[in-house]
Amino acid sequence: xxxxNTEMLIDVWQRILVNPRASWVLFEQGTCVVLTxxxxxxxxxxxxxxxxxxxxxxxxxxxxxxxxDLEDTEGWVVTGHHNDVxxxxxxxxxxxxxxxxxxxxxxxxxxxxxxxxxxxxVEDKRDPATLA
Numbered sequence: 001x002x003x004x005n006t007e008m009l010i011d012v013w014q015r016i017l018v019n020p021r022a023s024w025v026l027f028e029q030g031t032c033v034v035l036t037x038x039x040x041x042x043x044x045x046x047x048x049x050x051x052x053x054x055x056x057x058x059x060x061x062x063x064x065x066x067x068x069d070l071e072d073t074e075g076w077v078v079t080g081h082h083n084d085v086x087x088x089x090x091x092x093x094x095x096x097x098x099x100x101x102x103x104x105x106x107x108x109x110x111x112x113x114x115x116x117x118x119x120x121x122v123e124d125k126r127d128p129a130t131l132a
Contacts, residue, residue: 014123016073027113032082034084038126043119053082054114056107062119065107067099076108077085085110 011030015023016123023038024045031054033046056063066079071086075090087106094101 008090009088009122010123012073012075013091015072016077016088021125023125024123025119026123028116028118028120029109029113030088030090030114031068031110032086032088034086036084038124040121042124046122049082049119050085050114051117053085054110054117055082056111056114064105065103065110067076067103067106069099076102076106078103078110080110087113 006028008093009026009030013024013026017034019034022053023042025033025035025042027046031050033036033049035045039045052057054061055116063079064081067111068077068079070076075088075093078087078089079085080087088112089102089109091097094105
């Protein structure tokens with residue numbers, strides 16, 4: 001896989017996530033875990049989710065994926081068997097710009113993130129007053 005630009009991925013996720021108040025955690029290959037009920041250490045919470053829903057297991061729902069063709073940003077978001085685990089695939093990451101190629105690439109990136117579990121960014125949108 002090509003080298004991943006973390007700053008570019010942060011920018012992409014900040015633009016494409018629908019809820020601007022959602023907390024999320026970004027992993028090295030571009031997988032984002034959106035935390036619908038953020039609590040405690042967000043990186044730890046997201047890592048636990050990705051550990052269970054990132055690795056691909058052939059013949060199970062863990063191998064399934066869906067592809068969202070982005071309208072305002074180049075590339076795709078690849079979904080999996082957990083609604084809050086999403087992987088960004090840029091147009092330069094696939095030779096064939098088809099949804100199938102993007103989906104397979106995104107699934108492979110999710111698998112790598114789900115096994116390496118390397119957090120590169122935490123976007124904490126919780127109200128600071130509620131954390132005290």
